[in-house]
Amino acid sequence: MLPSRLLRSTVNAAEISFFSRLSSQWWDERGEFAFLHQMNPVRMQFIRQKLLETACDEDETVSQNILKGLQVLDVGCGGGLLSESLARLGARTVGIDASEPNIEIAKHHASTDSRLSENLSYMHTSAESLLSQSRRYDVVCSMEVLEHVDNPALFLSTCAQLLKPSGHLFLSTISRTPLAYFLTIMMAENVLRRVAPGTHTYSKFIKPSELVEFFQSYGSCPWIAPSAAQPTRTEAEVRGIVYNPLSSSWNLAPRDAWAATECNYMFWVRKPAE
Amino acid sequence: MEVWDGISDARIHFSASDIGLDENTQGMSRITENINLQRGLLRYLSTMPDLHLIDKTKMTSIVREHEDAGGWPLVHLDNSKILRARLLIGADGFNSPVRKYAQIPSYGWxxxxxxxxxxxxxxxxxxxxxxxxxxxxxxxxxxxxxxxxxxxxxxxxxxxxxxxxxxxxxxxxxxxxxxxxxxxxxxxxxxxxxxxxxxxxxxxxxxxxxxxxxxxxxxxxxxxxxxxxxxxxxxxxxxxxxxxxxxxxxxxxxxxxxxxxxxxxxxxxxFPLRFNHTETYIGEGRGSRTVLVGDAAHTVHPLAGQGLNLGLADAECLARVINNAVLSGSDIGTHASLLPYTQERYFQNHKMMSVFDKLHKLYTTSFGPIVQARSMGLEVLNEFDTVKAAIMLNAGSQPRQNEASLRSTVFNLAGSALETASGVKKAADLTRGAVGSMVMNGIQQWMKTSRPGQSS
Incomplete structure (x- = not known):
């Protein structure tokens, strides 16, 4: 049973019970979530690259430990794959998930690694419930979550409100294209059975252009200038991530690579400084 | 380097100048006494403040931590200390205790x-x-x-x-x-x-x-x-x-x-010579958080002097892979973090090991026709400077890195390829003569070897 405070939110009860059943497998690298384990270094690469890039633009004294000391929120942390990596690089990380078994698994796994304790904490809650707290974050990440929530627009605006001014929002999700249907649902779930059938729902996939449009019309002060067809490099960025089955690894596609964002992609947008 | 056949005296000559190196000052490879290598490494390690070297201590056993506590390898030392290893690297030679702990099967003869x-x-x-x-x-x-x-x-x-x-x-x-x-x-x-x-x-x-x-x-x-x-x-x-x-x-x-x-x-x-290759370099399941390098992962015949080189290449690759994993905040003990190491090294090692093994088998026979064939192959190979250069580069020789000399190396190789054309003709002449005598020798040899067999 979900706590009542979660019910009026973007959390989809069916999705939560689905992932709760799989929770014990989060840290089995060869199991259900093998793809996510393999994807994690690429997510971290994109996050580090983008943070370093913006820091360099602003001529700050840039250190390689760009994440050190940042307040980071990982929404829908699952077993904590990304949260642990963020914490290891020195970010003050909070992982939240609407599934209680997920949080239990994440807490237990983090407890086996003594280096994580000072930077990492987990909470069983929804993003919406955090709005009532005063704490805001330098970076909000939500990886492979957007395609599982109800009312993605509400979810995005919640994430946006959780950011400090000039904060960074990182998302990764799947585009709504025939290719994405073929690869993520037909091949991965139904043919190769690498992912549990029912993990994804095609209609919930979101195109990169829809994310850009959302932030072009968001609030009184849009995050991306509405006039331009493409967001500038300092406003937002969409990068495809492509799976190479031969080396069983994911690669971050170059900017504007042809068709790279047709399936899995990462999205970054920055909150204006007000 | 001079290499020749113990039966036919067919010879091949490898020279550093074939790959654009100066024979007197650079050479194609280097022999270093183990003690110097160790001294150099220790000196380098002493410059790293975060590194703890535990010496005069033996490992007594490796046991696996309880699953609920993480299942990490626990290395028990004879000074009654226990090290909990995020990643346990087995660089512990042919009888690797780490390999036994990780239950990584190996095959060989x-x-x-x-x-x-x-x-x-x-x-x-x-x-x-x-x-x-x-x-x-x-x-x-x-x-x-x-x-x-x-x-x-x-x-x-x-x-x-x-x-x-x-x-x-x-x-x-x-x-x-x-x-x-x-x-x-x-x-x-x-x-x-x-x-x-x-x-x-x-x-x-x-x-x-x-x-x-x-x-x-x-x-x-x-x-x-x-x-x-x-x-x-x-x-x-x-x-x-x-x-x-x-x-x-x-x-x-x-x-x-x-x-x-x-x-x-x-x-x-x-010491006895063996061929041995593990099925994988990364421990999984009950042996997770382990990785093998060098002789622990593969043992080769020393005929090409490449055992150390393979091990050094392993170490270089593993260090690079771990560095990448640290940069992305990954747990360096996980299979996903270490996978690029196996992907890069396993086939490369296997390729080299197979070559040494086949060379050993080819040269431990004194059967006439095979001796003739391998000798002819060696003599012909000796004329192909480009192929010889390729062999040397595979065996770890490094041509100079600056571009101008690299270009001159390429031109030298192209030039010698032209030269080789005449060499091929020479080799072809030699072959024509040799094939005839080879057949004759082969028959004679076969008669000689089969005769005692019939009488007994």
Whole structure:
């Protein structure tokens, strides 16, 4: 049973019970979530690259430990794959998930690694419930979550409100294209059975252009200038991530690579400084 | 580097100049004594403040932590400390305890061969000769014998030989070993076999062979083979062969290593040769958070001197993979973090190991037609400088890195490819002659070998 405070939110009860059943497998690298384990270094690469890039633009004294000391929120942390990596690089990380078994698994796994304790904490809650707290974050990440929530627009605006001014929002999700249907649902779930059938729902996939449009019309002060067809490099960025089955690894596609964002992609947008 | 066939004397010559390196100052590869390598590494490690080196301590056991606590490997030390390892790297040699802990299966076979290693002393090369910077390797049917230069008057030996002969030679005196090394580079294989038998007879009788007897036997067999006493193939003037009385060296002196005068006591050792390759380099399941490098993962025949190189390449790759994992905040003990290491090294190692294994098998036969074929192959290969350069680059030689010289290397190779065209014609002529004699020799050899078989 979900706590009542979660019910009026973007959390989809069916999705939560689905992932709760799989929770014990989060840290089995060869199991259900093998793809996510393999994807994690690429997510971290994109996050580090983008943070370093913006820091360099602003001529700050840039250190390689760009994440050190940042307040980071990982929404829908699952077993904590990304949260642990963020914490290891020195970010003050909070992982939240609407599934209680997920949080239990994440807490237990983090407890086996003594280096994580000072930077990492987990909470069983929804993003919406955090709005009532005063704490805001330098970076909000939500990886492979957007395609599982109800009312993605509400979810995005919640994430946006959780950011400090000039904060960074990182998302990764799947585009709504025939290719994405073929690869993520037909091949991965139904043919190769690498992912549990029912993990994804095609209609919930979101195109990169829809994310850009959302932030072009968001609030009184849009995050991306509405006039331009493409967001500038300092406003937002969409990068495809492509799976190479031969080396069983994911690669971050170059900017504007042809068709790279047709399936899995990462999205970054920055909150204006007000 | 000079490499030749112990039966047919077919020869191949590898030179640093083939890949655009200066023979006198750079060379194509380097022989380093283990102690220097270790000293250099220790010096480098001492510059790293975060690194703790635990010495004078032995590992007593590796056990797996309880699953609920994380299931990490716990390394118990004999000073009653326990190390909890995020990643346990098995660089612990052929009998790797880490491999046993990780339950990584390996497959392989042992060669019926023992390697004798030693440090040899010899007189310096004369003023009319190249300095002592050439390695010599003769492929005998009992295994290859390699002479690896260390200094003008010292070189290192790796002699692969049948185990019972190795035991008998090791039981004899050091001067017998020195004489036998000289003989192994110079006498035909039949005579060597006779000498081994004499040593074995003495061994079985319980009295190791005396050096005087070896000298006498060698001299007799040199006379029987018609080896001129002024030739480099003669070992009769071994001990007087100093710079002062050497004069003009024999014409064939650079075909052979210098004559060994003595063996450094305490440097002689022997070990069995094996081929071994694990099925994977990364431990999984109950053996997770482990990874193997070097001999723990693969053991090779030393005939190409590549065992250390493979291990160093492993270490370099693993360090790079771990560095990438740290940069992305990954847990370096996980399979996903280490996978690129296996992907990069496993096939590369396997390829090299297979080559060494096939070379060993090719050269331990004295069956006529195969000897003919491999000798012809070697002679032809000797004409193809481009192919030779490729072999050297694969074996770890590095051409100079700056672009201008790289270009000149490429042009040299292209030039020598043209030269090779004439070489091919030469080789083709040689082949035409050789094929005829090969068939004849093959038949004769077959008749010879099959006759005793029929009578018995």
């Amino acid at each position: 042992s060669y019926d061969t023992q390697a004798i290693v030693a440090t040899m002393f010899h007189s310096p090369r004369g003023p009319l000769q190249r300095p002592n910077t050439t390695a010599y390797q003769r492929f005998l049917p009992t295994g290859p014998i390699a002479f690896l230069p260390i200094s003008p008057t010292a070189s290192s030996l790796v002699w692969s030989i049948r185990p019972h002969i190795a035991t008998a030679i090791m039981a004899s005196s050091l001067s017998v070993l020195a004489r036998m090394i000289n003989a192994a580079y110079r006498l035909p294989h039949d005579s060597l076999q006779y000498l081994y038998n004499r040593i074995l007879e003495h061994q079985n009788a319980g009295t190791p062979i005396s050096v005087d007897e070896v000298i006498e036997e060698v001299e007799f067999r040199e006379r029987a083979h018609g080896i001129d006493t002024t030739s480099a193939y003669s070992s009769s003037h071994t001990m007087e062969n100093t710079v002062e009385n050497q004069g003009v060296p024999p014409a064939d002196s650079e075909m052979l290593p210098p004559l060994v005068t003595s063996i450094q006591p305490g440097t002689v050792a022997s």
